[in-house]
Amino acid sequence: MRFGIVILPGSNCDHDALHVAETIIGADVVTLWHKETDLKGSDCVIIPGGFAYGDYLRAGALAKFAPIMEPIRRHAAGGGLVLGICNGFQVLTEVGLLAGALMRNEHLRFICRDVHVRIEQDDTPFTSALSLNTVLRLPIAHGEGNYVADDSTLDRLESEGQVVFRYCDAEGRVTRESNPNGSSRNIAGICNAGRNVLGLMPHPERCAEALLGNDDGLGIFQAIARSFAPA
Amino acid sequence: MKATVIVELKPSVLDPQGKAIQHALHSLAFTSVEDVRVGKLFRISLTDSNLSREDLEEQLRQMCQRLLANTVVENFSYTIE
Incomplete structure (x- = not known):
């Protein structure tokens, strides 16, 4: 399978994602500069963290108009996988591929520390290698991670099983204290109705190998790779 | 021609920045401050064109909906002079 890593002006986690996809997972990887207009055969597009524009x-807000967004919209509409991490999640909400803001x-305050998240859905291509209710310790690094949507949207996300990651404590309890940024209902990551587009604020690409002291993020990349493995 | 666009959070959305400013004003002894909401103001200069008032307003609405405001959490208003 092939990962396509989007590089927007201001992306700064593109090489972390590239490293995990290429070296740890052993997948084919292409980089996609923001001015490009095709995805070069990517199966899964990753919009990485950073400060685009x-x-x-x-x-x-401005990344929404990058030329590369048009083929990404088509890819998503056709069921192709799109993963937005941190700033990538913010981009996906602005583009309208994911609900809320x-x-x-x-x-x-800008927060840069490890948090715990609980796997709320294991039937997405991004979490199918993980068990329901597994607690992952993942780093966050953001100033704008407070997930907001109106109550009817939140209710719909819950009832359709689109809340994929929730902030929790080390034991998996979803508490007010374990919510680092004020996100509605402790939401750390959601997917779209088709379950092929996922956004999350934590950075799984920064903790996907034991050498870095934590490989809790690896499962997400393994799940993606497995969803393309021949049966 | 000049347009002024104001983008502000919807009343239902919490504004932590506004709250922090409210508390700072209280600590400066401005005790009459009940609430502060922070928004953005854009001053836009437009070339004079033959566009009708209606078309101009439509253009501004488009600017707000497509870029200046995130209508999930923000409302916008504008004036033209």
Whole structure:
């Protein structure tokens, strides 16, 4: 299978994602510069973390108009996989591929530390290698990670099983204290109705090998690779 | 021709930045402050064109909906002079 790593001006986690996909997973990888207009045969497109276009106006607002977004929209509409990490999640909400919005953290501070998230859905191509209710320890690094949507959208996401990751404590309890940024209902990551587009604020690509002291993020990449493995 | 666009959070969306400013104003003894909401203001200069008022307003609406505001969490308003 082939991963396509999008590089927007201001992306800064593109090489981390590339490293995991290529070296750890052993997949084919292409990079996709923001001005390009095709995905070069990518099966799974990753929009990495960073500060695309300086996060001017709003995080993700200007990235929406990058030429590479048009083929990504078509890829997603055809059922192709798209993973947005951190700034990539913000971009996917701005583009309209995922519901809701990511606002300034409740306490207004940039947070850079490990958090725990619980796997709420194991029937997406991104989490099928993980068991339901597994707790992962993943790093976050964001100033705008406060997930917001109106109540009817939140209810729909819950009832359709589109809340994929929720902030929790080390034991998997979803508590107010374990919510780092004020996100509605402790939401850390969601998918679309088709379950082929996923966005999350934590960074699985920064913790996908034991050498770095934590490989809790690896399962997400393994799940993606497995969903393309011959049966 | 000049347009002024104001983008602000919907009343239902919490504004932690506004709250922090409210508390700062209180600590400066401006105790009458009840609430603060932070928004954005855009001053847009437009070349004079033959566009009708209606078309111009439609253009501004499009600018707001497509870029200036995220209508999931923000409302917009504009004036033209």
